[in-house]
Every structure is written in C-alpha cells, then in structure tokens.
Amino acid sequence: MHLSSNDVPVCFSPGLFAPLTSSVEYLNDPPALREQLRRDGYLYLPGLLRRADVLRLRGAYFSLFPPAYLAPGTRPEDGVFSGHIPKALPPYGVAGHPAHTFVRSAAFQRFVADPRLAKTAEDLLGGSAVMLPRRILRHFHRGSALASRAHVDRDYMDRGTPRTLTTWIPIGDCPPATGALVYLEGSHTLSPQRYAALRATGDRAGDRRPISHDLELTARTLDRRWLWADFAAGDVVMHVPNIIHASLDTTTDAMRMSADVRFVRVGDAQDPRWLRPWSADDGS
Ligand SMILES: O=C(O)CCC(=O)C(=O)O
Structure with missing residues (x-):
C-alpha cells in the first residue's frame, strides 16, 4: 500500500504502522471505557452508529454538488469523484460551498445529535456534556x-477547558487510501517539549499549531507508530485533546468525508472560537 499525507510519502511498514484497538466491548462499562481512554488517548468504536444513517448523510451531502462532480452511473451516497471540479464551486467550506451549507442543515444537526454520541461522551467526561457548535x-x-x-x-x-473530547466520524467507508485518520501511539503521554523541534520543520511558516506535515519523520523522531483502521461507515473514534493525530491523502475514487465534533462538560469554560458554526475561513 502506498500512502502519503500532504503529498509526502509514508511507508506502510510494521515499524511505522500498527492497528487501532477496538474498545467496543466496553461500551456498557463506563469506568472501563474511561480507563481505555486514559491509557490509549483514543477509543475506537466500530459500528457505534447505524451504517444506514451515515450513508444517508453522505448521500444528502453529495447531492448538493452539480451532477458532473460525481462519476457517471454512481449514486450520491457512493461519493465517487468524476475527476471534474465544477468551475462555479466556491472555495472549500466557505459561504456558498456545499460543506458550509451542510453543517448548517437540519440533516447534519440531526445526525450529530445521535444519542449514542452524547451518551458515550458523557460516560467518558463523567457528567452532563454539551457539543460545541463549531x-x-x-x-x-x-x-x-x-x-x-x-x-x-x-x-x-x-482558550477553554482542557477537558474536551473529540469525536471523529467517517461519513462513508474510509480505509487508509481514502484518507483515514491515524493516531500516534501513546503520544498523549508526551510532553509538548518532545515535539517542539518538529514544528520548525513544518510546511506552514507562521502557524506554530501543526506539528508536522511529514508523518514518517514524526513517527521516527518520536519513536512510535501510527495507529490505523480500515474504517467503515458507522465507526467512530473519540480522542483526548493532547494525542497527536493526522490524516492520510485520499487516493481512491471514493471521496473522503468526515465530521469532527467536540464535547465539554456542562459548566466548563468553552473556547469562544468554537461557539459558532464552522466555516473554512473562520481562522480557527
Ligand atoms: O479529519 C481530519 O482529517 C482531521 C480531524 C481531526 O483532526 C480531529 O478530529 O481532531
């Protein structure tokens, strides 16, 4: 398998990649679930959501594009790229682009309000939780x-509480070649000092937030593997705010679509930048 991220190759070898561990068997045991999250920094929950709901959402999103964007003979829920980008499409995720419209739609709001997500987040945060609006x-x-x-x-x-929980939801099947999320094993236990030097090698001068665009360099420098999964529609991963993660490039005809949402405990300080619906040009 040839993988890359931001066009930089990363070798899919046992020294650099290992599988994510499923925690689905602990779903009805909140203390055990919390312990898994504390230990691993992530929880991989295959099949937490209904596959049909996820595929319906995928179809609703890709229906917003001009038909020429999708490969002939395929359905919007397949989300297969035709190779043709309609000229009239605004830049990704800004007002007028389907992604901007979609996160404000009732269908999307209903989907992220799935009680399975809120229940698991509350079990993990140990009390009533809210989903941040961005x-x-x-x-x-x-x-x-x-x-x-x-x-x-x-x-x-x-600028808010450090006690946040991110939920990453692939909206469609998402194997590594489609651009899956990967987690750097045990990296939530590292002091940020350990990866401070990597930031200087990044490709985004002026933005100190990304650690690196080079996943192989990151793995070798920090001497740990990227954890991956062959995600299917319905799978969810939840993670703590200090685990290093990244995504792979999309090289399949099937497009990569995902949502990421964040929960905090009711009453905890909410970062003001996360209180408005997302827009790709909101600077956050
Ligand atoms: O989907 C991605 O590529 C990144 C998602 C992410 O960083 C997150 O969920 O925290």
Missing part, C-alpha cells in the same frame, strides 16, 4: 494531496 465537515478527493497535518487538538482550542 462542527467541522472535511471532504477530500483524490489528486488534492490535502490532509490534516500531525497536530494535537489542544493547540486549536486552548
């Missing part, structure tokens, strides 16, 4: 060589 929809197609750089969420939400 909910991100990410969609990449092959050829864009765009992915999320290695980062920790805390660097993007450090």
